[in-house]
Amino acid sequence: MSDDQSPPGSAHALPRTGLTDLARAGLKIGLLSFGGPAGQIALMHEEFVTRRRWLDNDRFQHALGFCMLLPGPEAQQLATYCGWLVGGLRGGLIAGGLFILPGALLMAAVSCIYVLFGQVPAIEAVFYGLKASILAIVLRALWNLSRSALAGPGLKGLAGAAFVALFLFGAPFPLVVIAAGLIGYLLKSPDASSSSSDPVGSTAPPVPHPWRRILSVGLLAWAAPIVIALLILGRDNVLLDISAVFSGLALVSFGGAYALLSYLAQSAVDTLGWLTAGQMLDGLALAETTPGPLILVTQFVGFLAGWNNPAPLSPLAGGLMAALVTTWVTFAPSFLFVLLGAPFMERLRGMAGPRRMLAGIRAAVAGTILNLSLWFALHTLFATIDERGVGPVTVPLPDPASLDPVLAMLTLAALVLAFATRAGLFTLMGLGCVAGLLTHAAGLA
Template sequence: MKDISKVQQPSFKEALRFWFKLGWISFGGTAGHIAIMHNYLVDKKKWISNSRFLHALSHCMILPGPEAQQLAIYIGWQLHGKKGGLVAGILFVLPSMFILLGLSIVYVLFGNLPFISAMFNGLKPAVIALIIMALFKVAQKALRGPLHFAVAAAAFACMLFFNVSLLLIMAGAIILAFIISYLHPSLFHHKKAAEAIEDEHGYYINKYSTKPQTGFKIKPILKLIGVALFLWLIPFVFFNLFTDDVHFWDSLSLFFTKTAFVTIGGSYTVIPYVAQFSVSKLNWLTNLQMTDGFALAETTPGPLIIVLAFVGFMAGYNHFNGSLLMGTIGLLASTFYTFLPCFLFVFAGAPVVEKTQDNPLVEGILGLITAVVVGAILNLTLFLGKNVIFPGGVEIKSLDLISLTWIIVSLVLIKKFRMNVIYLVGLSVLFGLAHYAIANIHGRIL
């Protein structure tokens, strides 16, 4: 069918304005990001049809990295080629990076002040509530039968009791998918919702549009890999020429590069992996600092995976004895190495992934990987939650009833009253300050 559309291609300047705006208003995590893009790009501007939007989103779920940012890169690429994809992806992250840098500096300089600590004490229970809600939302969509429930439970047990890395668990899920597809493929079958009928020709990009650069073409992919490798090496040269502890920076760069390749499933998948290694093995920051970083990331726009930038900041800051400069370099390096592969995955991988559409084996693999994500989120909930509810150790006498109560209140506000994340964050900060003030007054009276 001919590529006919009633909507003209948006100008690059018009798209640029939207991507810039998106970087500053994209609160609410992945669901919030997708909702904003869908409302503007599909409903308001009709730059892309609903079917192609969901089609692109499903591809981004396959790729490692934050799917909302990769969706922006993907749509930017479809609208204006690689130039559009670069602008969309960079502007999606840049505002949150600068905001988090400012918050990180405030955190290390004034975090020990009572009122600052009180603010974070109010935020932490709300963060746990947000993770719990994410767990239920993902589980409802991902666990479609006994097989998926079993894989999620096994993934959770492996991470909690045996400290197995997420990468190994995902590899095991892929192997299991191959075995099941050969022995019992019917286990993968599930009912699909009927597709909504819409006027595809009322959109600039629709299901009849010619897909750019589909299929596997070795020369363009090798060129992209070469460019990405060149960019990847630039910070190494800087570290070797201008820093003292080259080993630390090499370790940080390699760690966040590796992290970027195991983030299938989005931010909630990578955070347990980063928390496990940066806290328990690398000793870059403490468990409570990791929870504080998660709370900081919740207050910024952009992808939640930006919490990795905070980890990089704390790693540089702590390793170099409280140096704000080294902390800033750590934040910039961790951001660079976390998000650089995202552009490579979309530009090189998306055309290839499109050819796997409706492939039963690929759908089966994705289903098991998503089940692993559920187990990872549950593990994250316990990993962070136990330090909020039991700050003095997991025993009844150290139970923090105030934090437990605010977790429940936050869940009610999110679930029943559908409170916006920004409002919940603000209310939680006020709750923390109010609790501190009341406790302080009570202490003076006594």
């Protein structure tokens, strides 16, 4: 394989696209990737499959199933995989990098505003209106993805079971995904293996894959901040602790940002004292209302660690340097996992057993997205959520008195626009920003 590391060729090889076009698409996705993994995955599906037709739905779903098995932010890994499919190694780096960059820059900016000025009403107003748009986008995404991923009653039932396991029983996300893959493999249902345009049993011919070079360069790049901090700033600098904590986090962060919050809070708040529990929640709120993966909350935590422990730098320089190191060591492994594993996963596409297994995983993903969507909707529209437990079942029940009526009306309007008029993402999010500013000016929010 060349240094560009093209995807394995086959009779159904993908058309290649220019890196400039891929960069435009990647930047658009990065700028509009609000709403957590549900909205982000749907946005990528719209750009790569529906609008630009660079990928067919089966290949996209195959990539999604693989990314859900990896630790780290699945949406960023999916962007990297899709970029690799249509643009080779450089395409994967461009698409994955541009998915992160806008959110990382904005998170750095709002982190600075947070520590220097506190809460800014105008920014809060914009984020308030965006919540309604994001809810509508996420629900439309769930509808579109469910129609494409759940080809028959068996997969629909598996998706429902995954949702129940996560929402009512709090089952660990990795166990749900692994169980769904095993069930999909064992069921041998036609709807789990007949959606591909590739003939079942066909595989791509072997293509050399420079995995040794990718592995060595990737590990060196991942370790670079730790080595530089050690050489320049010495052993007692907070950047070393940041590198160690978030490198470890990158290896165990299955299930997205919410699944790792307890681990992160225990390390950053209780053990290391980098920030308070309240600041941790503020960081999560900022990550939810800015573009990019929710795991960017780690950047906010790293920023405050550097701000509070800046020596020998100034607090602002220390915070920004810590934010950069945090983002680097958190996301570098995801690039490495995808660029190492994607070529091998492509060779499994025509094999019936792996196809059934990935179909089961895709069904679990649909159930996971439903769980995340409902969680997001409840915690956005209601200020108080009571957890009611009956045996092993825990049901989150919103307090009706805590409903935000203005936000509920804005969300209803956004849903009408999203489903009835098929308004685009730019339109929905632009109107959300305007609505937020207007409600703030009228004293309604």
